[in-house]
Amino acid sequence: MTNGLNVSHGLNQAQAEAVDTLSGPMLVLAGAGTGKTRVVTFRIANLIRNGTPPDRILAMTFTNKAAGEMQERIGELIGSKKKRNPKRGEAAEPKPTISTFHSLCVRILRQHAPTLGFPKKFSIYDRSDQESLARGILRELRLPGTALKPGDMLAIIGGWKNQSVLPDEAAMSASTDKEHFAASGYRRYQDALRARAAMDFDDLLLHTETLFREHHDVRDAVASLYDHVLVDEYQDTNGSQYRITRDLTFKHRNFCVVGDDDQSIYAWRGADVTHILSFTQDWPDAKVVCLEDNYRSTGAILSMANTLIQYNTERHDKVLIPSRPDGMRPRILQHKDETVEAKLVVSEITELINKKHIQPRDIAILFRTNEQPRLFETELRKANVPYVMMGSQSFFDRREIRDLLAFLKWIDQPDDEISLLRIINTPARGLSNKTVQLLVKRAVERGVPVWQVMQNNAAIADLSPSARRGIAELESLAHDVRERAEHDSLTDAIRTMLERTAYADEIARLYDQPEERDARMASIGDLTNAIGAYQDNSSDPSLTGFLSDIALSGREMGNEKDKMAAKNSVWLLTLHAAKGLEFPYVYMVGMEEGILPHSRSLKSGRDEDIAEERRLCYVGITRAQENLTLSMALTRRKWGKPRPTTPSPFLYEITGKADNPARNRKARKRRLA
DNA sequence: AAATGCGCCTTTTTT
């Protein structure tokens, strides 16, 4: 520590090394709980202390939550002033850019989309938009539903996109039947997106990559904005992200990546762990720092994690070294069925909170799939224990939210046909299914968006008067809402929309129970509040901006009440959502074959799929600081019927039960290796 | 044109 300016005190030697080297490529291989986040934030702070202008630093994360937290920690470290009523026109204090890949790409594309033949107001299609589109295409191709399901097609297309395989090349990379079908759908899918002025999540990356590849002036302009680029969770980068970061760093070479190959749990969405494993081949002069001292978990928890992960063969061989005492041995509990599992876990939690005065926020329940938490929610509610469910999509799955967002998306971008078709007759306005089909047919014939046909008086002259009235109604509605959004405010716009559609009446019509009505109206209120909050926090609010924000970070949105409660609540998280977090008390539930590892991974039979499930289990275990409980149910209901279960093979691996065939098989393999 | 009814399929994980 030669530099008087450094802020690295309180770090161990390896951490300090990672923080003190300020330039050139660097790889930080950081195991779970070794202070990875601390290293990244300290490093950024140190760059700033040593004279790098903050706004010349770009740090990339994979979730908005991670970006937000990093922003906060850096603010604390460099002592950025609290923004109290910044005067209009006063230059904002320069800050490092901390962004997810997707947000960064959206920002770039909002500016350069016309170069690629897209309008600046392109829609972002989420999973369900994609599925509607894919369903339509499969229907057009007349592939029977059994041959290729929309989800399958999207997964295959997504894989190609991540590897930058374009529609024309896809047929050549196809080997299975499904892939061949998907290849024929791929071209149509991309054309359909373009016709709807829409991009899916993969496109945000793919189009940015294309933009950089084909327009070096744009690439260089973006790259020259930054002198330092850092990527957290580098093991999660997919092909597009890899190439985008390469384009942003090849000139200045100040590229620092941080990650852990044992925590790579996103291969299914294109993440390629070889990016981190071969970093030193890409950057031969890279400095490599390994962090192996674990400050998070007790020795007993860590030894369990170490034992488990050693069953994976393809990995950097490293062992986490505990810096804490052994602590309590993790427990493995078997329950009669999933209801008992939920009841007992919750009653234990209640006891922890009431008798041992543990804070709810120090307890987490982790699970593999999103259907598992339901029972736990019910029990927690019964026991009056505050809880938050992170990453729950439920808010955006609500019909009323989907409808209102579809309205907004269509009003913002009239070519967005998926959104238009969702709300074209919601609430009913005289446009029957048959009429809609006719309109779509005419649009296809003319090769123009449906909305253009609907606005063409000649094209709709033969429609029933009620249908024409419906179209006129939509038109004036869109006009008024757009006016409001542009000239008044976004909250005015959504209020106008709710009034003009009489959406409250629709809710009253659909739901006859007053509680349900209230709940639905409340979630509409939440959406209105979210728009208000966006408007207050954004320097240049727009409908387009709001919709982008929602698409990219929607699932983190909740109402204010939830946010208050979240400050001290029990956490309910999927294993994926739990990455990067830590809790004194962790319950990993549903430790059964078919759940973890998931049946789809078992079915594929590929070793690397099981290895990823094992890493997922490893991530779960290493979230626990002091107390870990693994539990399973002996029977579990599936599709209504109770079914006997089998313990997760990982339970045997963890405990070292030699008589387990799974372990013997693995052990034999290792001996041979 | 809207409401009701029937059968089918679903269920990984998420930016």
Place this chain on the structure above:
DNA sequence: AGGCGCATTT
């Protein structure tokens, strides 16, 4: 069990 597409009533 629940949601959705499709077919049949009202």
